[in-house]
Amino acid sequence: MNHDDFGVPEPESLTAMGAADEPIAESSVRLALPAEADAIGEIQVAAWRRSYDGLxxxxxxxxxxxxxxxxxxxxxxIAPGEARNRVMVALAGRTLVGFAAITASDDPDSDPRHDAVIAELAVDPEATRAGHGSRLLNAVVDTIRADGFSRVTVWVNSTDDVLRSFYTEAGWAPDGASRELDLYGDGSVRVKQVRLHTDPSTED
Structure with a gap:
């Protein structure tokens, strides 16, 4: 996940003119298309390289x-499985600058009928500080609400104060759960994570 796009969102501009003089939104969020998988992969790698630097x-x-x-x-x-498995993308004009993946939670203490999880949320490190992360998070919560979930969670690295602040400033809070990831399966690299949650019905 990229963690630098967590300032105050800029006011959204009205439109920008496309190559064919068609007005396009300067910034928007929508469901991802299979053709955008390459751009999503590029953003995930760039964001992970920043997020896991030092880890x-x-x-x-x-x-x-x-x-x-x-x-x-x-x-x-192409084959998302359950209808509530969704990938959303943030766009700056026609350029994909971020994405988020949401699904039913499979945590042992969760109910997949009612609990969703943000499995990934990342913004291109070259497109941070433009409000894309906040717009993406708002759209994700709206989608989760429309899909009938009553709770949504996300796991964040315990040392990532910036990411945790991004969520808490948006109204999320720790729910007391934590876990430790064994990244290599041999105990050589462990990352502790804490879980945050919110009620999508109370989000604006």
């Missing part, structure tokens, strides 16, 4: 392959 070895981050991520996203977009 993962530099060579591991350098070896992250956008094409591999893109292949997984393309498959998920």
């Amino acid at each position: 993962l070895p530099a060579d591991v981050l350098a070896d992250l392959n956008p094409a591999q991520f893109a292949a997984q996203w393309r498959a998920a977009l």
Whole structure:
């Protein structure tokens, strides 16, 4: 996840003229298309390289392959499975600058009928500080509400104060749950995460 796009959103401009002189929204959020999987993979790798800097070895981050991520996203977009599995994208004009993936929660203490989870939310590090993360989060919560979920959660690294502040300033709060990820499966690199939650019915 990218964590720099957590300032006060800029006022949304009205329109920008496209190549064919068609007005397009300067910033918008919508459901992702399979053709956008490559751009999503590129953004995820760029965001992970920033987010996990200092947590993962530099060579591991350098070896992250956008094409591999893109292949997984393309498959998920073509065959999402349950109807409430969704990927949303943030756009600056026609340029994809961020994405979020939402699904029913599979946490042991959650009820997938009522609990959703933001599995991933990332903004291109080159497009931060323009309000895209806030617009994306607002659209995600609106979608979760429309899909009938009554609770939504997200896991954040315990040391990531910026990301945690982004969510808490938007009305989210810790729910007391935590977990430790064993990134390599051999105990050599562990990352502690805490869970935040909100009631989508109370979000504006």
